[in-house]
Amino acid sequence: MMRQKGKSPVEAPLPLKTDLPFLQKPEWRKVAISREYQADFCILGKNILINRPIGYVTSADLKKSLPLLHSLIDQEIPKGMPYIQIEDYSNLRGAANDARSLFIKDMQNRKNLLALIFCNTSAFLRFSVNLGKRIYAFKFDIHLTKDLAEAVFLAEKILSKTDLDWKGPIQARPPDIYPVILRKDEWSYQGGDFNQRYELIDGDIIHVIASGRLKEEDIRPLFILLKKVFDQIPPSNRSYYLVVNLESVKVLDFKARRRFVSALTQWYREHPFKLIIFYNTNWVMHAIIRIIQTTVPYPVRILDGFHAVMEWIAADRLGLAHKEPANRSPDSKAPDQNQQYADELIRILAGINWDSQAPEAILRQVDPSHPFYAVVEAISLIKLDIDQLLRQRAIFEKALLESRRKYKEILDGIEEGYYETDLAGNITFTNPGLCRILGYSKEKLLGMSYRRLADKDQAQGIYQTFNQVYKTRRPVKAFDWKLIRGDSSTSFIDTSVSLIEDENGNPTGFRGIVRDITDRVAAETQRKSLEQQLRHAQKMEAIGTLAGGVAHDLNNILSGIVSYPELLLMKIPADSPLKKPLETIKNSGEKAAAIVSDLLTLARKGLPEQKIVNLNRIIQDYLNSPEHLNLLVHHPGVKIKTGLDDSLLNLNASPVHLFKIMINLVSNAAEAMIDGGTIHILTQNTYLDSPLPGYPAAREGEYVKLQIIDEGMGILPEDRERIFEPFFTKKKAGRSGSGLGMTLVWGAVQDHGGYIDVQSAPEKGTVVTIHLPATRTEPLQEAGAFTPDRFKGNGETILVVDDLKDQREIAEQMLTLLGYRVETASSGETALEFLKQKPVDLVILDMIMNPGMDGLDTYKGIKQIAPSQKTLIVTGFSSSERIKQAQALGAGACLKKPLLLENIARTVRETLGR
Secondary structure: OOOOOOOOOOOOOOOOOOOOOEOOOOHOEEEEEEEOOOOOOEEOOOOOEHHHHHHHEEEHHHHHHHHHHHHHHHHHHHOOOOEEEEEOOEEEEEEEEEHHHHHHHHHHHHOEEEEEEEOOOOOHHHHHHHHHHHHHHOOOOEEEEOOOHHHHHHHHHHHHHOOOOOOOOOOOOOOOOOOOEOOOOOOOOEEEEEEEEEEEEEOEEEEEEEEEOOHHHHHHHHHHHHHHHHHOOOOOOOOEEEEEEEEEEEEEEEHHHHHHHHHHHHHHHHOOOEEEEEEOOHHHHHHHHHHHHHOOOOEEEEEEEEHHHHHHHHHHHHOOOOOOOOOOOOOOOOHHHHHHHHHHHHHOOOOOOOOOHHHHHHHOOOOOOOOHHHHHHHHHHHHHHHHHHHHHHHHHHHOOOOOOOHHHHHHHHHHOEEEEEEOOEEEEEHHHHHHHHOOOHHHHHOOOHHHHHHHOOOHHHHHHEEEEHHOOOOOOOEEEEEEEEEOOOEEEEEEEEEEEOOOOOOOEEEEEEEEEHHHHHHHHHHOOOOOOOHHHHHHHHHHHHHHHHHHHHHHHHHHHHHHHEEEEHHOOOOOOOOOHHHHHHHHHHHHHHHHHHHHHHHOOOOOOOOOOEEEEHHHHHHHHHHHHHHHHHOOOOOOEEEEOOOOOOOOOOOOHHHHHHHHHHHHHHHHHHHEEEEEEEEEEEEOOOOOOOEEOOOOOOOOOOEEEEEOOOOOOOOOOOOOOOOOOOOOOOOOOOOHHHHHHHHHHHHHOOOOOEEEEEEEEEEEEEEEEEEEEEOOOOOOOOOOOHHHHHOOOOEEEEEEEEEEHHHHHHHHHHHHOOEEEEEOOHHHHHHHEEEOOOOEEEEEOOOOOOHHHHHHHHHHHHOOOOOOOEEEOOOOOHHHHHHHHHHOOEEEOOOOOOHHHHHHHHHOOOO
16 A cells, blocks of 8 residues: 555545545444445544445445444534535445435434535436435535536535536536425325326426336226326326436336327327326337327427426426427427428328238328338338238247146146255245145245255255256156145155256256155054054963963962851851951952953953942042051152142053052152152043044043153163063062063053053153043942941842852852852753742852853843843853853843952842842
8 A cells, every 4th residue: 555645545536626635444344234335434534425336235234334434523623613514325236215214314413514515316316316405404515416526526616615516417406396295195196006196296297207118007097096196196296397317217118108198199189188208218118209209189298307306397388499309299399391200100100000000001191102111111121021920930939838738737737846055055936736735825825945844854965866856967866855735744755856958058946746655654654553563462362362361270279268268267266366357368369360351451350349430539549548557667768749630530451450550650660760760659630532542442531540650761762663572571580570560550541441651761751641431420429338237138049150160159059158148059951940840039050161151141041931030140250251151141240250349249139039
């Protein structure tokens, strides 16, 4: 950087003819305000400030750059000294509306500003400046100059206070122009791509500002709006000028031009105006208006800008003479001969019907001796060529439209989705099929990146597929892509991916066909789930068959261990030394019977004695039970926290099985928390109206939900699917657990018509959730304590049918003790023969007897002999299909082995009392 003698350092000297010192510090130079805008300041002399903005400015940019400008003024311009600001817009691309408003407000608050000079402005900015300085109140003069050198020259003149009436290219305020502008919101029209608004200036100038592409259908509403404006201006101003700004008008198509001229001619007949002036025209609009000038019956002018228009009108108001253009104005001078020929040629061109007129018809309008006859011949030939080109174009367009129609019908009609993307993976084209598959409208899908649609776990794999196609230029097929739909649900697709190339073979994007395979994936998932359930069911059935057989035999054996001690206890004195051993035998037998009951649950042989219970009561009973207290002794670090719904609905369930569910789940939770922790037991009412995890066909209705939540080690993913398998356990052999606990829980939940779900992860704890069908039935009142005397018989005759002698003897002794007369039969055949000879009051019938007739067949025979015979069923199982069939035929309650005195006493008395 060089330093000029007697001047401040500069970075890039301006091409100015001035002796003023030039100051431009580095921190003022091209200051980056935003990505789109830079501020650039310098000072000439002591009081000429130059601003050269670069780029596109917004209000946010000005809010950052104006403080810098004010700081520069405060530091470099002597306080109180008048100064001039020059705005050089040679590098300004544009400004937002709110930025203009902020600039105007800042200028209105300036002190000591003598003048504001604009240079290197666009036509639009010149118009804005001219209009703005008339609308807003400024305390300083505003000037427009051609370039920066001219602006500096004007600034020096103003500062020197000499030749203050200096005539530059445009004066700040011409003394004879003081326009008053009237705008109304309803004086505007917007139709498609075209906009137009009207203003009333000085009471007699209707100013039209148009933008966009004028079409034939816009003409009628435009003139309806003009009629509205005309009706609202004062009657005294009906002799007016019509001024049209065409700077932002893109083009008028041929039909729109003809329609506009016709409508304007009709308007002039009804509402004559002094003059129509067009300004800010490009060459196309200039040529169109030049043709109009020679064919319409009203005066037309073309001027360079708004200021020229205002000067022309001001002079016209004063009656000053103007240099007239060669048109059909009534006061124009007679044109010379060449001008006359030119006007005739323009009229011929203007009158050509380009849609239908034959080329030879154009030629016949001109005498062969006319000087421009050769031009008309050339035009006719051009018209012939254009007609041929248009016919060919019409054929091609029809074929193209037909091809597009078929292409659209195919894409719109297919089930599959079709897509096109750019190289970045943003969708550029789609068909309705893809919109349906992805759950988005076409408008939302266009421009969307594949990354927004892809599941996050597959996004990288999808990118690699596109990258492979890009590198190899070979199409590929991709399978099982997981996408996220517009409603956040999941969709699976198969797709093809191929490269799109331009005419030079350069890649421009990708395309492909998409097939929705969501249903297929869901069906496959369901098939695997059903296969897994089938394998589990088969395994459970095999184990259940074994467990059921063992349970039946054990129940028969346990009858002696449980029933005989009970009979003996009733016969011996209360202080007998045999009482305690007998009670021990009885309790041991009952515990063994409970284990057998577990085997029956495992065998899925139904539920024993279901009744109306409340789960909260079962939970409280468990928490107060010896089993739970013993658990806390072995796991002192475990705490129990409950959250039980006070308004919990009841269940029609087996209390025994609910109790065992609690034992197993709480025990598993405690053993999972090696270092202790809290087990949460929660209950609440819930209503299922949608599928549960793993249960797509879950029945809708009211349920009681039980949750057992622990903070333990969790379950490994590979073990999660096996936790309900019999004998599967992760516990150490010989320490705890048989591997049947969760199997028993699963079986009990299934038997109750409920659903169980286990959510767990290593070191994250486990949540077991059970849904059991609720009932609004209230529980029956609890019966009083059992005493045999309350259920004594009156000598009624009871026939006991059982294939095992000891079972017959046990039943006989219990019933005899209760005051009944007892007969026995060792088979179904023997029982039927007995009943043919002698009626009885009640039959107690074992369901499983070998060999010979079983209980169901025997009961069918009994119905034939004595249709109204009262019958009770005895079984070692909880339930079976043959028991249900017998009860459907009329059999009564089912007594479960081993027989207990209380059960048989109550059931027999209730049956006989019916």
